[in-house]
Amino acid sequence: MQTAPAIRVADLCFSWSDQGKLVLDHCSLVVPKGEFWMLLGTNGSGKSTLLRLLSGLAVPQSGMLEAGQPVGFVFQNPDHQLVMPTVGADVAFGLVSEKLSLSETRLRVEEALQAVNLVHLERRPIYALSGGQKQRVAIAGALARHCEVLLLDEPTALLDPDSQRDLVEQVRRLVKTRGLTALWVTHRLNELEFADGAFLLEQGQVVDQGDPLRLRERLA
Ligand SMILES: Nc1ncnc2c1ncn2[C@@H]1O[C@H](COP(=O)(O)OP(=O)(O)OP(=O)(O)O)[C@@H](O)[C@H]1O
Ligand SMILES: [Mg+2]
Structure with missing residues (x-):
């Protein structure tokens, strides 16, 4: 049986200023409930902006987005x-x-x-x-x-390899035991083995998605 998505984004467009460049450009993605997905992409591709929109910290110019409530946001730097x-x-x-x-x-x-x-x-x-x-x-x-939904923006960027592994394993376990849904932004390709799936964002668009290990090979 197909479960309802916990995160749904369709044709989303967003710019930080009125006449500015689109940071998210007709972006679409779906994360099924109870799954752990990762969001990849080069600096400035729009990953953090997408998480901000999903958590309600910014409002899109057009398109649709839905996320199971309440949403939790874990920033890259916990001191913030x-x-x-x-x-x-x-x-x-x-x-x-x-x-x-x-x-x-x-x-x-x-x-x-x-x-x-x-x-x-x-x-x-x-x-x-x-x-x-x-x-x-x-x-x-x-x-x-x-x-219901956990958004994590490069949560392991400041961590050593052991702490990195602990955290990604722990989040995976929480997703699988509590029925949460997580979207995890990372540049660290070795984390992909813990994911159910991954999206690759380029200039505000999802250009590839699916099997995390295939994406790891594509980017390695
Ligand atoms: N508050 C803001 N005001 C104006 N422009 C912004 C703001 N936040 C981000 N931007 C711009 O939006 C674009 C996308 O930024 P974003 O932070 O979403 O990228 P990212 O994919 O998270 O990159 P990184 O991997 O470096 O974290 C960049 O060009 C950035 O300069
Ligand atoms: Mg970012």
Whole structure:
């Protein structure tokens, strides 16, 4: 049975200024629910812009886009998104608008930290975390909000090879055990072995998609 897509983009056009060049130029793609897809493409091809549009941080000039709600966004640099002094407080911060009871909030934070193996660091100050740990706190924040769709913009760019592998494996496991859907932007071709599929973006258009290992060979 074909499952409904969790992310759908059709004929999307976007420019950062009124008369400017189209950064996304009739872009179309579909990510099925419960799958882990990667988004590849050279610098400036429009990957981060597409994630911004999907998360509602920017509005397209034309075309259609849909993403299962809520959407969680993990930035390349976690220092741009962790705002509270400790791990637990930061994960709880994303729940403020949901008006949960204290015990519900605690449960959500515990569950989310467990999912990324960070329970033991709940009281740790953010400044005393490694880059990979910060990325996992950012992911826990999205999990605590029960996000359906996880958008990750080069989450491993700052990580060493071991931490890189840990993070990509962990996200794959979360996708497969929780029915989440993830779109992961990367320049690191060795991550493609963990993906269900991949898109190649060139000048704002999807020019190739499908088997991640075929795309890895094409780009190697
Ligand atoms: N806030 C912004 N205002 C104006 N132009 C922008 C803005 N953000 C990105 N751009 C431009 O849009 C184009 C696409 O940028 P984008 O950040 O989406 O590329 P990318 O594929 O993520 O590249 P990279 O691999 O370097 O992260 C670039 O030409 C960039 O200069
Ligand atoms: Mg980018």
